[in-house]
Amino acid sequence: MRHTVKAILHEMGDSSSLIEVQPVHGGDISQAFEVRTEQDHYFVKINRNAAPDIFQKEADGLQQLRQAGALSVPQVYHVSPAGADHGYIVMEWVPREPASDxxxxxxxxxxxxxxxxxxxxxxxxxxxxxxxxxxxxxxxxxxxxxxxxxxxxxxxxxxxxxxxxxxxxxxxxxxxxxxxxxxxxxxxxxxxxxxxxxxxxxxxxxxxxxxxxxxxxxxxxxxxxxxxxxxxxxxxxxxxxxxxxxxxxxxxxxxxxxxxxxxxxxxxxxxxxxxxxxxxxxxxxxxx
Incomplete structure (x- = not known):
């Protein structure tokens, strides 16, 4: 999986060294990973069997929520292009810091x-x-x-x-x-x-x-x-x-x-x- 993640990031424009790839659990549909490179910190989802436009639709939805301006959403960096062997989406990694409010x-x-x-x-x-x-x-x-x-x-x-x-x-x-x-x-x-x-x-x-x-x-x-x-x-x-x-x-x-x-x-x-x-x-x- 490190090879797949590295290829995705390279396509996105981050060719720096891969420091960490950790599975993130909780989703029912895709494989998800916390990914750290020398350049940045990412959340990456990969699905080899999903509809080809499913991650583009997710990115579109996040952008629509962003435009509404009521609540924060992660920044989307890259989405798999049409015809890719597998679907993926790369977003900013949002560190979890729950507060009482x-x-x-x-x-x-x-x-x-x-x-x-x-x-x-x-x-x-x-x-x-x-x-x-x-x-x-x-x-x-x-x-x-x-x-x-x-x-x-x-x-x-x-x-x-x-x-x-x-x-x-x-x-x-x-x-x-x-x-x-x-x-x-x-x-x-x-x-x-x-x-x-x-x-x-x-x-x-x-x-x-x-x-x-x-x-x-x-x-x-x-x-x-x-x-x-x-x-x-x-x-x-x-x-x-x-x-x-x-x-x-x-x-x-x-x-x-x-x-x-x-x-x-x-x-x-x-x-x-x-x-x-x-x-x-x-x-x-x-x-x-």
């Missing part, structure tokens, strides 16, 4: 990100959620976008993978037909990180929160908050700081499980039937 700063920063608005829901280009395609395009209707580009698309993938048995499929189709019953169509489209679980942020120098591994699009801000609650990992300080900037809507508790359904379908498609019972519980909650 890091989560509160993350909450405030996320609320500020959710003030970066657009006139439509979605995104100009498709991207990825994990290693799965995430179709976008622009829509003027949030329920329609959610139906066609999020829940409906993941349902199609699940059926192709044999993970949508007849009762689950029937309930999901019923839910999609009645989506407007629960999902509001008046929320301002705002920039979302799109895949914000506890592993997709870190506390950098001086406790500064950084966002990583985005799946950016514009949607209802509470779609993002619902996912943060799905698997836990965020403290009450995070939510209190968020609400200080942006209080939650009156309908949030009613729509939260439905918003979480998208991410459970993603996990069903990525990791298998162990997520099926959670999908079924939400479907029964809404449509019986």
């Amino acid at each position: 890091s989560e509160a700063r993350l909450g405030r920063g996320l609320a500020q990100l959710h003030q970066y608005t657009h006139t439509h829901y979605g995104l100009a280009e498709d991207n990825y959620i994990g290693k799965l395609p995430q179709p976008n395009g622009w829509q003027t209707s949030w329920p329609r976008f959610l139906r066609e580009k999020r829940l409906g698309y993941q349902a199609k993938l699940a059926e192709e993978k044999g993970r949508l048995p007849a009762p689950r499929k029937a309930r999901l189709e019923k839910l999609l037909d009645r989506l407007e019953q629960w999902v509001p169509d008046h929320q301002q489209p705002v920039m979302l990180h799109g895949d914000l679980w506890s592993g997709n942020w870190l506390a950098g120098p001086n406790g500064e929160p950084y966002l990583i591994d985005p799946a950016v699009f514009y949607g209802d801000r509470e779609f993002e908050l619902a996912f943060t609650e799905l698997f836990g990992g965020f403290s009450p300080r995070f939510y209190a700081a968020y609400r200080d900037v942006q209080p939650l809507s009156d309908y949030y508790e009613d729509v939260r499980p439905l918003y979480q359904l998208y991410y459970l379908l993603v996990h069903l498609n990525l990791f298998g039937e162990s997520y099926g019972p959670a999908v079924d519980r939400i479907l029964r909650h809404y449509v019986g």
Whole structure:
């Protein structure tokens, strides 16, 4: 692997001596490394089997978050070119320095990100959620976008993978037909990180929160908050700081499980039937 890393850095323009290559654990999709050369200190991700543009889409998402200016993101130095034998992305190494107020700063920063608005829901280009395609395009209707580009698309993938048995499929189709019953169509489209679980942020120098591994699009801000609650990992300080900037809507508790359904379908498609019972519980909650 040192040879591969050295070749990547050489292509990027760093031909200095390689001092250290250490695996970084925690990701489900790619191999990741902390890399130190005589010239600089990097974070490198490599994937020989991913879609050829997956790292370019990651770099694009980080740039969009950077432009919003609400939270820090790592600087991207280099992305594998089209036609490369394997995909890779090289970023700055962000040293971990958590502070007692890091989560509160993350909450405030996320609320500020959710003030970066657009006139439509979605995104100009498709991207990825994990290693799965995430179709976008622009829509003027949030329920329609959610139906066609999020829940409906993941349902199609699940059926192709044999993970949508007849009762689950029937309930999901019923839910999609009645989506407007629960999902509001008046929320301002705002920039979302799109895949914000506890592993997709870190506390950098001086406790500064950084966002990583985005799946950016514009949607209802509470779609993002619902996912943060799905698997836990965020403290009450995070939510209190968020609400200080942006209080939650009156309908949030009613729509939260439905918003979480998208991410459970993603996990069903990525990791298998162990997520099926959670999908079924939400479907029964809404449509019986």
